[in-house]
Amino acid sequence: MQPEWLTPEEKVMFWTILIEAVCVIALVLVISFIIQKYIIKDS
Amino acid sequence: MNTMLLIAVVVYELILIGGVAWWLTRRSAKSAGSGAGFELAGRSLPVAVVAPTMALTVLGTAHILGIFELAWGMGGTALWFGLANAVAIAIVCLTTGRWMRRLKLTTVPELLELMFGRNLRILVSCVMAGSIFGILTLETQGLGIILASMTGWSIENGAVVGGVLGVLYVIFAGMKEVGWINLFNAILMYVSLILATIYIGLGLPEGFDGVSQHFVATDQAHMLTIFGPIDLLLTFALGLFVAVNLSVPVSQFFVQVAMSAKDERTISKALWIAVPLNGLFGVFTVVLGMTAKSLPEFSALGPKIATPTMLVEMLPTWLASLLLASFLAAVLSTFAMTCLGAATIFSTDVYKRLFNNKATDAETAKVTRIAIIVLAVVAVVVASFLPPILAAIGWLLAWLIPVMWLVFSGLFWCRSNLAAGLTIGAAWGANMLWTFTTLPQALDAAQLPNAYIVLAVTLVVGLSTNVVFRNSAPGYFRSGDYAARMANT
Numbered sequence: 001m002q003p004e005w006l007t008p009e010e011k012v013m014f015w016t017i018l019i020e021a022v023c024v025i026a027l028v029l030v031i032s033f034i035i036q037k038y039i040i041k042d043s
Numbered sequence: 044m045n046t047m048l049l050i051a052v053v054v055y056e057l058i059l060i061g062g063v064a065w066w067l068t069r070r071s072a073k074s075a076g077s078g079a080g081f082e083l084a085g086r087s088l089p090v091a092v093v094a095p096t097m098a099l100t101v102l103g104t105a106h107i108l109g110i111f112e113l114a115w116g117m118g119g120t121a122l123w124f125g126l127a128n129a130v131a132i133a134i135v136c137l138t139t140g141r142w143m144r145r146l147k148l149t150t151v152p153e154l155l156e157l158m159f160g161r162n163l164r165i166l167v168s169c170v171m172a173g174s175i176f177g178i179l180t181l182e183t184q185g186l187g188i189i190l191a192s193m194t195g196w197s198i199e200n201g202a203v204v205g206g207v208l209g210v211l212y213v214i215f216a217g218m219k220e221v222g223w224i225n226l227f228n229a230i231l232m233y234v235s236l237i238l239a240t241i242y243i244g245l246g247l248p249e250g251f252d253g254v255s256q257h258f259v260a261t262d263q264a265h266m267l268t269i270f271g272p273i274d275l276l277l278t279f280a281l282g283l284f285v286a287v288n289l290s291v292p293v294s295q296f297f298v299q300v301a302m303s304a305k306d307e308r309t310i311s312k313a314l315w316i317a318v319p320l321n322g323l324f325g326v327f328t329v330v331l332g333m334t335a336k337s338l339p340e341f342s343a344l345g346p347k348i349a350t351p352t353m354l355v356e357m358l359p360t361w362l363a364s365l366l367l368a369s370f371l372a373a374v375l376s377t378f379a380m381t382c383l384g385a386a387t388i389f390s391t392d393v394y395k396r397l398f399n400n401k402a403t404d405a406e407t408a409k410v411t412r413i414a415i416i417v418l419a420v421v422a423v424v425v426a427s428f429l430p431p432i433l434a435a436i437g438w439l440l441a442w443l444i445p446v447m448w449l450v451f452s453g454l455f456w457c458r459s460n461l462a463a464g465l466t467i468g469a470a471w472g473a474n475m476l477w478t479f480t481t482l483p484q485a486l487d488a489a490q491l492p493n494a495y496i497v498l499a500v501t502l503v504v505g506l507s508t509n510v511v512f513r514n515s516a517p518g519y520f521r522s523g524d525y526a527a528r529m530a531n532t
Binding site: 013014015016017018020021022024025028029031032035036040042 | 119122125126129130133136137141240244251254255258267268269270307308311314315318319322323325326329330333
């Protein structure tokens with residue numbers, strides 16, 4: 001069930017988890033931006 | 044007992060709270076104690092205060108002790124608890140928070156009265172206040188456990204001192220006080236977390252690489268990523284997303300922060316700071332929890348106390364004090380907002396709505412203050428018995444899922460009191476049946492969390508009753524009532 005790009009040799013816990021979290025948060029922010037700009041028309 | 048650590052942290056909190064309260068009282072002597080000024084900071088909070096307060100309000104015991112413990116069993120996947128709350132902040136900033144700020148409301152049940160009448164407002168007030176009180180009890184326990192695990196003090200003493208600090212956090216100037224203290228505490232929180240993580244990493248024989256190697260060597264490599272086993276993602280992560288994101292956006296203690304913002308634009312801007320501020324906190328607690336598990340001397344202590352013990356033993360006193368202060372800040376902010384949220388419901392939806400329609404802002408603020416103290420005292424007493432509240436959190440949040448449906452369908456689709464009553468009755472009934480009867484076992488579905496069941500019942504009954512009563516009043520935003528209200532404000 002592991003993402004293939006994360007082979008055990010490449011895993012460095014802190015950075016892996018930090019980068020994955022940053023990616024998820026960035027996705028949330030991008031979706032929020034699209035909603036603000038095109039649906040709410042706030043900006 | 045680590046007396047130095049305890050004294051340093053309590054003195055820090057007292058100086059910060061006293062300083063902010065004194066500054067606010069001097070700065071705005073007239074408005075600080077008034078009704079709107081107390082509960083909603085006079086609807087004047089800027090982005091710099093709204094953002095950290097949003098981030099810290101949904102960042103409490105579960106983000107610290109809960110994630111320490113969850114990381115032990117599921118590793119990086121535990122981070123989804125933090126990420127679910129970050130998404131909830133975005134939902135509030137894009138939807139409910141903005142709408143309630145626009146309508147100049149004080150409580151969420153007030154919105155329900157606009158759409159469905161007084162009875163539903165009172166009913167939801169009582170249930171929402173109870174749900175928030177459950178979270179308050181959890182936070183009170185957390186205060187006691189964090190103080191006990193890092194200083195060696197008893198949990199009961201920790202809960203009492205934490206409860207006193209929590210009341211001081213909010214009692215002087217209400218929302219404004221909580222907001223400004225949170226601004227300072229958010230900075231402290233991240234500085235101490237980053238320093239502590241670096242310090243722990245440097246102190247490990249092979250750094251965090253060694254921790255990774257431990258998990259790979261023990262056949263637990265799936266714990267090194269937040270995208271763990273699919274069954275865990277579907278049950279744990281998705282279950283949390285449903286429970287948190289369908290309840291927090293209509294929960295008074297969180298939406299009250301948005302209602303206190305200067306304007307809607309402030310809420311939109313706060314999203315950009317609050318989401319990462321909240322979401323990234325869990326990265327550090329997950330990593331610290333996994334590190335404690337990889338070290339045999341701490342691993343032997345078990346999931347509940349291994350990480351706090353590791354932090355106290357591996358960090359110098361000054362950094363352990365900073366970290367404990369930051370953990371307390373995270374829990375105290377949630378304690379203060381849950382106290383304020385439940386007290387605001389009582390003063391606005393019960394006292395003012397039912398017993399004293401002509402109450403002035405000052406009288407309402409006085410009732411809010413009394414309610415804060417009463418709630419805090421009861422929470423400290425209940426928390427001393429250490430009930431398994433963490434296990435009940437899904438049940439507590441599930442009560443608010445039908446409220447979320449009523450808010451969205453009532454604003455955009457149609458408003459039928461009968462449909463609303465049937466939906467909320469069926470959903471709350473299902474929540475009770477799923478918890479207190481053997482129905483889940485009889486259906487061979489005991490693994491399904493309450494949130495899924497309540498959501499399913501809400502959608503089935505809500506959709507069907509709205510279709511049956513589709514000729515009722517149109518959604519509030521499409522109605523003349525809304526146009527008239529906006530014209531008058």
